[in-house]
Amino acid sequence: MKKDNLISVTEIQRFCMHDGPGVRTTVFLKGCPLRCAWCHNPETQSTAQQILYYPQKCIGCGACVAVCPRGAHRLTEDAHLFDRALCQGCRACVAACCSGALEPSRKEMTVEEILTVVEKDRAFYGALGGITLSGGEPMAQPENALALLRECRRRGIGTAMETCGYFDASYLEALVPLVDLFLWDFKDGNPARHREYTGVDPARIRQNLCRVDALGGVSVLRCIMVKGVNMQEDHYEAIASLWHSLQHCKHVELLPYHAYGGSKMIPLGMEDNGRREWIPSEEDMETAKNILIKKGIRLK
Ligand code: SF4
Ligand code: SF4
Ligand code: SF4
Structure with a gap:
């Protein structure tokens, strides 16, 4: 990679406890080929620079109106x-x-700039922690993700990648040795529903996951549970079939849908698409858990 290559980042979150083992620094890369109806990070989907606007913070000073070369901002008497x-x-x-x-949705950062932030948390990683690449889909910027992971390897920083799995398979041979743990979103085992709710066919995702496994990559399956959408027997059966086919999958995690991501649409100028009816109850989650345990799956 050239020294001045820039990586498109939406955010770096420090001291994360749920993005892999131990304490993690999570780097969110911008761009995603999917459009999940339940997306919690809508600002990461588009590769374009988007300006987030928080009306509750606006004091109506008009400075933005004065500087915008495109006339995109206007102040009226009451708006x-x-x-x-x-x-x-x-x-x-x-x-x-x-x-x-x-706020801009995108920052352009070099590997060095990202790792300067990451290194601040390094003292807290211990044996388990490290960096987690997330998004968006990190492999939507394949060369940049690989460059960042290579430098982490060189510095001895542990690596994990949260992925939807929908990316160019020609990068897998280079990718797998650089990632200690793949946190793999498995959204829906029913292809028609997968296409309807994410916008893409799942075949490529499954092929990539199986190839990662065959190359020795260690994974965790993370399954979002969306009531009335994928909390169905055919999805549970698909999770079980995948689990039993993988050699290096540590466990399966069930993540209940929450509606918080919907409110993140508002600063992007879109409507809150959070759906309360999609939130599973504790009993729904317990039922799903018991079904999967009966199918022989190791759950965490
Ligand atoms: S610069 Fe624009 S967005 Fe910011 S406070 Fe002033 S009017 Fe509001
Ligand atoms: S000044 Fe105008 S064109 Fe530039 S980012 Fe703001 S809204 Fe967009
Ligand atoms: S894969 Fe993740 S980032 Fe991409 S649209 Fe789906 S939920 Fe959002």
């Missing part, structure tokens, strides 16, 4: 209007806004 279709992502309005009402 701040932001026409995102006009925005070209120059960030002039973000720099001019003193109240924090505007």
